[in-house]
Amino acid sequence: MIDTTKLRQIVGELDEDSVNKMLDQFLASNPSGDDARKVVEACQQGMELVGTNCESGESFVGELIFAGELLTASIEKLKPLLGSGDTGSRGVIVLGTVEGDIHDIGKNIFKGMAEAAGFKVVDIGIDQGPAAFVKAVQENKPKVVGFSGVLTLSIDSMKRTVEALKDAGLRETVKIMIGGNAVNPEACAYIGADSWSKNAAEAVKICGAWV
Numbered sequence: 001m002i003d004t005t006k007l008r009q010i011v012g013e014l015d016e017d018s019v020n021k022m023l024d025q026f027l028a029s030n031p032s033g034d035d036a037r038k039v040v041e042a043c044q045q046g047m048e049l050v051g052t053n054c055e056s057g058e059s060f061v062g063e064l065i066f067a068g069e070l071l072t073a074s075i076e077k078l079k080p081l082l083g084s085g086d087t088g089s090r091g092v093i094v095l096g097t098v099e100g101d102i103h104d105i106g107k108n109i110f111k112g113m114a115e116a117a118g119f120k121v122v123d124i125g126i127d128q129g130p131a132a133f134v135k136a137v138q139e140n141k142p143k144v145v146g147f148s149g150v151l152t153l154s155i156d157s158m159k160r161t162v163e164a165l166k167d168a169g170l171r172e173t174v175k176i177m178i179g180g181n182a183v184n185p186e187a188c189a190y191i192g193a194d195s196w197s198k199n200a201a202e203a204v205k206i207c208g209a210w211v
């Protein structure tokens with residue numbers, strides 16, 4: 001099994017070459033899906049280190065964006081071990097960052113992990129208003145709709161989007177999962193979502209239980 005403490009450290013240091021080398025050695029060792037999930041968790045913890053450093057001014061936004069790309073690429077490598085490998089077999093998730101918010105690093109991580117677990121993800125992008133979500137739900141008939149948002153104002157955007165889905169008669173056809181730095185249990189209740197998470201891996205598990 002891989003040294004997860006070391007992996008967390010080198011992801012945190014954005015040492016791409018060492019991360020790739022470690023992941024390649026791991027993949028060559030015929031690991032199990034559970035081992036792969038521990039590896040993803042370690043990568044996420046490394047990413048959190050970069051986020052913390054960013055807030056304290058020790059690193060900059062460019063580094064965080066690079067960390068997001070590194071994590072997405074790592075998940076891509078591990079995908080065959082993480083889920084069914086049959087993208088779409090567990091149904092569709094419509095996903096987007098809500099109106100007024102352009103942050104997408106966390107959304108993209110959730111997308112990679114949901115795809116790895118066998119969902120087809122229809123990603124409608126950033127700064128998407130209620131009408132765009134309604135249209136995507138009408139066209140793709142998802143089992144789950146995911147809203148991402150890190151700004152405080154995203155909470156009201158999410159609420160408006162739920163109202164729009166209700167007005168279109170679609171609310172009861174989907175489960176709604178909210179994620180991003182702004183969400184918490186109170187926000188979830190206020191918005192009228194079904195669940196919330198700040199942890200992409202945990203959120204994918206909840207979606208899996210729904211379907």
Ligand code: B12
Pocket residue numbers: 044047051052054055061064065095100101102103104105106107109110145146147148149150151152153177178179180181197198199200201203204
């Ligand atoms: C990177 C960043 C940016 C980048 C975004 C790049 C990009 N492509 O996303 C740039 C520079 C563009 C940016 C812009 C702005 N930003 Co900014 N940004 C950040 C920063 C440093 C990191 C956010 C991030 O990516 N975190 C890492 C990811 C992985 O975490 P995450 O999003 O929470 O995702 C995880 C989970 O939440 C979950 N998840 C995420 N989405 C989803 C969705 C679903 C469905 C599920 C299930 C799970 C899930 O999975 C992820 C992994 O587990 C934060 C500070 C911080 N440390 O959080 C500020 C921060 C979010 N930004 C902030 C602000 C104010 C802005 C600006 C308004 C600044 C300005 N004055 O212009 C603009 C916003 C413009 C807009 N309209 O959105 C504030 C928000 C304050 C607030 N409470 O509203 C913060 C908190 C900084 C601060 N302390 O003031 N920002």
